[in-house]
Amino acid sequence: MRWENGRRSDNIEDRRGLRVSGKGLAGGGIGMIILALVAMYFGVDPSVVLNQAGNLAPTQEAQAPATFSPEEERQKDFVSVVLADTEDVWGALFRNSGQTYEKPVLVLYSGAVQSACGFAEAAMGPFYCPGDHKLYLDMRFFNDLAQRHGAPGDFAQAYVVAHEVGHHVQTLLGISDKVAATRQRAGEAAGNALQVKMELQADCFAGVWGYHANKQRQVLEPGDTEEALAAAAGVGDDRLQQQARGYVVPDSFTHGSSEQRMRWFSRGMQSGDPGQCDTFNAARL
Numbered sequence: 001m002r003w004e005n006g007r008r009s010d011n012i013e014d015r016r017g018l019r020v021s022g023k024g025l026a027g028g029g030i031g032m033i034i035l036a037l038v039a040m041y042f043g044v045d046p047s048v049v050l051n052q053a054g055n056l057a058p059t060q061e062a063q064a065p066a067t068f069s070p071e072e073e074r075q076k077d078f079v080s081v082v083l084a085d086t087e088d089v090w091g092a093l094f095r096n097s098g099q100t101y102e103k104p105v106l107v108l109y110s111g112a113v114q115s116a117c118g119f120a121e122a123a124m125g126p127f128y129c130p131g132d133h134k135l136y137l138d139m140r141f142f143n144d145l146a147q148r149h150g151a152p153g154d155f156a157q158a159y160v161v162a163h164e165v166g167h168h169v170q171t172l173l174g175i176s177d178k179v180a181a182t183r184q185r186a187g188e189a190a191g192n193a194l195q196v197k198m199e200l201q202a203d204c205f206a207g208v209w210g211y212h213a214n215k216q217r218q219v220l221e222p223g224d225t226e227e228a229l230a231a232a233a234g235v236g237d238d239r240l241q242q243q244a245r246g247y248v249v250p251d252s253f254t255h256g257s258s259e260q261r262m263r264w265f266s267r268g269m270q271s272g273d274p275g276q277c278d279t280f281n282a283a284r285l
Contacts, residue, residue, distance in 0.1 A: 086209050235261070
């Protein structure tokens with residue numbers, strides 16, 4: 001991916017080197033970690049658990065000054081460029097539809113973090129919190145993406161950031177609130193199905209970003225699209241469940257199968273049209 005000459009975003013909040021104090025875990029912190037990890041194992045969206053801890057006060061405290069390797073700083077520079085590029089793409093798309101795009105903040109952290117959606121640790125992976133309009137990322141996840149999920153490469157990493165930005169777009173468009181309200185009235189299987197549609201739409205939105213970023217700034221190099229598709233496939237529910245349990249339970253999917261995630265990302269990447277990302281009315285997911 002050609003990114004070095006790209007604009008850097010000012011909307012990076014660097015919390016690496018901070019720790020979450022024990023008092024901030026009272027009433028749910030460690031328990032929430034365990035519950036969320038158990039939820040992931042059984043195919044339940046861990047954000048549902050995290051949202052239950054949303055009333056915990058932020059309690060991240062400074063430790064000794066942290067030092068980071070040149071590679072870690074380069075990685076921070078990279079995600080700053082990707083975030084800036086999503087700002088440019090979605091800013092233009094919103095303007096073209098007569099709306100204003102509110103830029104999200106990307107929080108970089110190490111190990112564990114406190115958000116408006118509650119306490120989270122890095123094992124849960126990157127996430128977006130609609131309560132504070134922030135994306136949360138421990139960049140060590142990129143190592144996991146390459147080694148565990150078989151998706152190395154910078155465009156695979158860019159897909160991860162763009163997917164979480166896709167959830168921010170859903171929040172701004174009111175989609176997230178509608179889905180959350182419907183899920184509260186739905187049973188577990190129906191709620192999971194709605195969450196799958198949310199995730200697949202975010203994949204499609206990530207593809208929309210990729211289309212416009214390449215059209216406007218020629219960021220793609222040979223093999224980049226395949227990197228993103230490998231990332232989408234690597235975090236499919238069927239693959240994750242097979243790895244964790246040795247079998248697959250489709251009714252418990254919360255993010256979609258590998259095939260679905262690749263297909264919806266490709267749909268956005270090929271069309272560049274957010275209107276093509278309506279997973280909620282699609283005849284086929």
